Amino acid sequence: MTPEISTRKVVHIIFQARNPSRKNEARQFIDALNDDEKAHLVAVAWVGRGAFEPEDYAEALATAYSEATTPTADYLMGMPHLSENLEAGLEALDIDVSDAEEDFYDR
Structure with missing residues (x-):
C-alpha cells in the first residue's frame, strides 16, 4: 500500500519541522491537510519510528x-x-524523495 499523501507535502513538513522558527508553519500546514492525508502522514511517521513494519502499512x-x-x-x-x-x-x-527535495531546495 502506498501513502495517499504527496511526497512533496511530506518533504515540506520534514523541512519545516527541522527548523525551530518554522514549527508554527508546519502545524498550520498539517492542519490544512484533509483527513485522509493526515492519517497517511501519521502512518508514515509510525513506520519510520518502528511502531509498524512497512508491510503493515495498512494496519498503521x-x-x-x-x-x-x-x-x-x-x-x-x-x-x-x-x-x-x-x-x-x-x-x-521505498518512496523516492529526490524530486521533491530538489523542488524544495530550488525555492
Missing part, C-alpha cells in the same frame, strides 16, 4: 484513523524526532 493507517482523538498537528508536532520519523518512513516504504 487503520490505527491512525481509529485513534485520531487529538488534532493531528498537535500529535505530530509533539512527537520527538518528527522529521527523522517521516524521513525514515518514506525510506522504509
Whole structure:
C-alpha cells in the first residue's frame, strides 16, 4: 500500500519541522491537510519510528484513523524526532524523495 499523501507535502513538513522558527508553519500546514492525508502522514511517521513494519502499512493507517482523538498537528508536532520519523518512513516504504527535495531546495 502506498501513502495517499504527496511526497512533496511530506518533504515540506520534514523541512519545516527541522527548523525551530518554522514549527508554527508546519502545524498550520498539517492542519490544512484533509483527513485522509493526515492519517497517511501519521502512518508514515509510525513506520519510520518502528511502531509498524512497512508491510503493515495498512494496519498503521487503520490505527491512525481509529485513534485520531487529538488534532493531528498537535500529535505530530509533539512527537520527538518528527522529521527523522517521516524521513525514515518514506525510506522504509521505498518512496523516492529526490524530486521533491530538489523542488524544495530550488525555492
